[in-house]
Amino acid sequence: MRKILALALAAFFALALTVYADSPVTSVYSSLSGCKLITRGHDSSTQACRGFGGYNLRLEYGDSRESITVISPNGQKHPLELWNVISSGFSSVGKKAEWRVTRKGGRLVPIALIVRFDASTDPSDSSKVTSYLAVAKITPQKICV
Template sequence: MRTLPGLASLLCLLSACGNDAAEADKSAASATPRQVTYAECMAAADRQPSRAETVARAAECMRLPDAPPPGSTLPPGTPPPPVGAFADADTGAISSVYTSLSEEDCRMTSMDEESGSSSSRCPGTAGYALNAHDGDARISIDVVAPDGKVHELNYWGVITHNFSSPGPRAEWRMRGGRPIALIVRVNASEDPVDSSRLTSYLAVAKITPRQACVTDRIAPSPTANEQARAAADRSAGRPCLTEVPQG
């Protein structure tokens, strides 16, 4: 049986229009920008050339849909642990808890008006806190244990001798409910020609019942975060750095 010419043309036209519509929908979908995640936004904030720009960018990240609620120290998307989950603090998987190092969230404890040096107490986790020091435009951090003992990490002696500033947050590596290591980004001004050009290191410090000290200085690379976490998770058996590594 022959198909009427008019009907065949109509069917062909409808088929073509359907394909065009599908292609148009596909193009529209591909043109829609992907939503940046909180983790991606914070990583970009860490790479800003100045502390002020880093803090401003981090504040924008807090408005993203997957950002942690205000005051939370849990990574985005992580539900609070159930009661009794940390009964055995020395077993279980290692995870991360984040706390702020921004000026807005830290309380100044001392200030030298003549030199401009200052110290601040910043929040921690599991009974720990951090002392952030800024002296001669160089930063360092102390880990304050729950018993009040202060462990100096000496960033200006083992990470960089140059002008430096911290990233917007600290990452605590946790086994159960106990911190086993601390990771902090240290932005160093090491270019003698352009002081605004920063080199971003990750300072890895072990935390044991007896001491806390820097064990690794992770240089910038696309996998620096992964390297820092791997170093942090095995840091308990590593020696403390005593000087800025060469090379």
Template sequence: MKITAIIALALFAATAASAQITSRYTDLDDQKCKTLELDEEGGGSYKGECAGVGGYKLHVLEGDLRQSINVIAPGGKEHQLRLWEHFGAFSAVGPKAEWRLKGKAPFALIFRFNVSENPEDASKTTSYLIVAKVSPSLACVTEIIKPSRSQNAEARRAADRSATVPCKIAE
């Protein structure tokens, strides 16, 4: 009887802990973000500020047809995700960011990253999901999820364990 009660309590606690993780979505589309810098000369460059959650903001950066994201923590500290160091080809972030939260506090970020990996045809892209752990003192890429039928679920699992995973590139 006591063992059954202990097992039931443990299962309830585990379910309650996992139920606290939720998702919120914010826009990364340049039409919905504030333009901070724009230079259309030469290769062109862009820096836009997009709303986040929990006091965070995202800066979308573009230069030479390649994009990256910087995470701005609530205190103003800027963390570079350095996507250009993961992929050298032409690239673009997707239109939405998914924030993983425990309660109201974001702890991970997921976003789509489309990369033109075929030098013969730049219009053919591979669509990755980038997973980054997020805290006021650190934000970095922990996983790059390749396309698959279970890509979204795999990215959420990776995000939910991201706090214990090392950065792919150290800050």
């Protein structure tokens, strides 16, 4: 009888883990165009863009280069510094941000951010551009490329 009860409990817990496992990863998109201008300097600016799941984005422009800072739900700033991490050449980010999300506890939670990053590869010829997909991992403690 104890063996049957133990097997029944094991089967129940195995089924419960399968039913309540995290959902597959899906995508949600937010716009990086038409964002609200919050600061402007001589050759710099910062725009506030809507994100997803409590996260927001700051689109930063300086010296003909662009990057993104992710603002977490608790207000912590996570500069991605794309202009240092990927390329120091003249650059721009794409028009959309892709949020990779999974369902946890009944809500969609971002686990990654993907943005297009176009960078000039030849300072003397601005038409020579390489396009990258920058992927930032999102955890509750840290966001990094």
